[in-house]
Amino acid sequence: MLTFKPIEPQDAQWVTPLLHASGYMTSTYAFVTLYLWSKAYDTQVARFGDHVIARSHRGGIFHYLYPSGHGDEKATVDAIIEDAKAQSEPAWLYGVSVEAKQRLEQWYPGLFTIEAVRDDYEYIYDRAELADLPGKKFQKKRNHVSRFIRENPDWEFHTITEESLPLVRQFNREWAALADNKDDPGIQMEHEAIEMVFDHYTELPIEGGYITAGGRVVAYSFGSAINDRIFDTNVEKALYEVNGAYNIINREMARQVCARYEMINREDDVGSEGLRKAKLSYNPIIIEPKYRAVLNK
Numbered sequence: 001m002l003t004f005k006p007i008e009p010q011d012a013q014w015v016t017p018l019l020h021a022s023g024y025m026t027s028t029y030a031f032v033t034l035y036l037w038s039k040a041y042d043t044q045v046a047r048f049g050d051h052v053i054a055r056s057h058r059g060g061i062f063h064y065l066y067p068s069g070h071g072d073e074k075a076t077v078d079a080i081i082e083d084a085k086a087q088s089e090p091a092w093l094y095g096v097s098v099e100a101k102q103r104l105e106q107w108y109p110g111l112f113t114i115e116a117v118r119d120d121y122e123y124i125y126d127r128a129e130l131a132d133l134p135g136k137k138f139q140k141k142r143n144h145v146s147r148f149i150r151e152n153p154d155w156e157f158h159t160i161t162e163e164s165l166p167l168v169r170q171f172n173r174e175w176a177a178l179a180d181n182k183d184d185p186g187i188q189m190e191h192e193a194i195e196m197v198f199d200h201y202t203e204l205p206i207e208g209g210y211i212t213a214g215g216r217v218v219a220y221s222f223g224s225a226i227n228d229r230i231f232d233t234n235v236e237k238a239l240y241e242v243n244g245a246y247n248i249i250n251r252e253m254a255r256q257v258c259a260r261y262e263m264i265n266r267e268d269d270v271g272s273e274g275l276r277k278a279k280l281s282y283n284p285i286i287i288e289p290k291y292r293a294v295l296n297k
Contacts (some may be wrong), residue, residue, distance in 0.1 A: 002083045004055055007035055009203040015045060017029045018052040022068040025288050026122050027267045028066055028095040030056075030232045032206050036193050051076040051160045055083075062091040062113060066100050066293075068230075076108055078156035084295050094120075096291035103268035104293055112293040124230065124286040126201075130254035137283050143249055147242025150225040152213035157252040160201070160208040161224060163255035168210050169198050171217040175237050187193035194235055197222075207231075207257050211238075211249050218242045223257075231261040 012031045019029045027033045032052055041056040041063070049067030050157075053076065055062060057086040062084060077093075084091035093112070096104070101114055122198055133142045150157065160168055175181065176191040197204065208222025219238035226232045233253070238245035258264055264284070269276040 002044045002053065002055075002079055004048045004050060004053075007038045007043050007045050007054070009035065009200040011045060012203075012205050014047070014215075014263070015052050018050065018069040020049075020068075020225070021070055022096070023049075023227060024066075024068060024097055025124060025230055025265065025286070026095055026097070026290060027226065027232045027234070027265055030224050030226045030234075031119075031196070032204055032234055033232060035067075035204065036197050036234055038060065039196060040193055041188055045206070048076045048079050048123075052294070053080060055100065057098065060089050062087050063090060065095050066093050066096045073103070077104070081108075081295065082136045085297060087282050090297075091295045093293040093295075094290070096293050098289055099292075101291045101293070111296055113296060114291050114293045117290055118241055120268050120292075122268050122288045122290065122291040123266050123282075123283060123284040124288055125279065126267060127231070127254050127258050127264050127283050129262050129283065129285075130250060131259075131262055134253065141251075141282070144247040145251055146244075147211075148242070148248045151243060152218075154215075155211060155213040155218075155248070157256055158209060158212065159208050160220065162202050163199060165201055167217060170193075171210070171220060172198070172237060175239070178240075180240070190235075196261040197234075203230050206234075208235075209249070209253055209257050211245065213242070219245045221249050221253050223253075224251045225261070226265060229262045230265050238274070 016031045019031060025033045028113050041058045043054055043056045046053045050071045051067040053067050054065040067073065104112055105287050158164060172194055176187060206222055206224045210220035220231060221236040223231055223233040236249060240248055254264060266279060269279050
C-alpha cells in the first residue's frame with residue numbers, strides 16, 4: 001500500500017538522499033524540480049522501503065516517476081503497479097532510463113508498452129566547457145560574451161541570497177509581463193511555479209545567481225543538484241534586448257555556482273525546434289534518453 005502526500009519544502013530532507021541514491025542523470029531526480037512543478041502537476045510523494053516515489057496527475061493520466069533509492073527495486077515497482085491498477089484512469093512510468101527500461105522488460109514481459117520520448121531527452125554539458133567556452137566550437141558564444149562585457153563594463157555577478165531575493169523576484173515578474181511573454185500560457189504557468197519556489201527559496205536545496213548591468217538586473221538563473229556530479233539548471237531568464245545576457249549568466253553560473261560539479265544538465269527542449277537548436281549549439285556531451293512505460297491494464 002502506497003500512501004502519498006503533497007510534496008512540501010521540508011520533504012527535501014528525506015527525499016533528496018533517495019533521489020540521489022540511484023545515480024540517475026535527469027532533472028526529474030532533483031527535489032527542486034519536483035517541487036517546482038508540484039502545484040501545476042499535482043505532484044505527491046510516497047516512501048516505500050528505502051525508495052521514493054513521486055506521483056502526478058495531469059491530462060487524465062497518473063504519472064509515476066521511476067523509483068529511486070536503495071534495496072528491492074522490483075518490490076517498489078510492484079507497489080506502483082498495484083497502485084496504478086487501482087486508479088480509474090490510465091497510468092504510466094516516466095523518466096525511465098535505458099537501464100531501467102531493460103529491467104522493466106526483463107521483470108514484466110508484455111505488461112508495459114515502452115517508448116522513447118525524444119522531446120523529453122535532456123542535454124548534459126561538461127561544466128568546465130560552459131565555464132571556459134574553449135576552442136572553435138564555442139567561438140560564437142565567446143563573441144556574445146565579449147560583446148556583453150564590452151557594452152556593459154560595470155556588469156557584476158551576484159549570488160541570490162535572502163537579502164537580494166526581492167530584487168530577483170521583481171525582475172522575474174517584469175520578465176513574465178513582457179509583451180512576448182504575458183500571453184504565453186506556458187510562460188505564465190512557469191511564472192506561478194517560480195513564484196512558489198521563491199516563497200520557499202531559503203528552505204530549498206537550491207543555488208542561483210543574477211547579473212546586474214547599468215544599475216539593473218538583466219539576467220538570473222537557479223538550479224539544484226541531481227547528484228554529487230550533476231547540477232540541474234531549472235530556470236534561466238534574461239532581457240532579450242541585452243546582447244549576450246543569456247550567454248553571460250550561463251557562463252557565470254558554470255564558473256561561480258556549479259564549480260564543484262562535473263556536469264550541468266540544462267533539461268529538455270520540449271519539442272521546440274528553436275530551443276533544440278540552441279541547446280545543441282552549446283555542444284552537449286550527453287543527450288540523455290528518457291522513456292515512457294505505459295501500463296497495459
